[in-house]
Amino acid sequence: MITITALIEVKPGYDRVMANALLEVAAYVKENEPTTRGFFISQDMKNPCLFTTYERFDDQEAMDRHNNSAVVARFFDIAQPILAGDVTLVSANEVSAK
Numbered sequence: 001m002i003t004i005t006a007l008i009e010v011k012p013g014y015d016r017v018m019a020n021a022l023l024e025v026a027a028y029v030k031e032n033e034p035t036t037r038g039f040f041i042s043q044d045m046k047n048p049c050l051f052t053t054y055e056r057f058d059d060q061e062a063m064d065r066h067n068n069s070a071v072v073a074r075f076f077d078i079a080q081p082i083l084a085g086d087v088t089l090v091s092a093n094e095v096s097a098k
Helices: 015-032 060-067 070-082
Strands: 003-010 034-041 049-056 088-093
Touching: 003 060, 015 034, 015 049, 015 070, 049 060
Parallel strands: none
Antiparallel strands: 003 049, 003 088, 034 049
């Protein structure tokens, strides 16, 4: 299993816009990406402008398909102007899962 963890921070006042954009991706993934095994979204309890996603893919091909999809491109079109800084991405091989 391949994973991506993303840390995304938006400018103050844009937390709802980001949440909605991420939820749009999640809905698409649920309906259209059977080889994306999980797409988790979290919003920081103290800083509502900070989001984390955790994504699980069967393999590199599944991750590439997701990352090159129209829904991800649309997400970045929405996100780019409201980001408070660079998105931190960590791609990894999953070692353990419960």
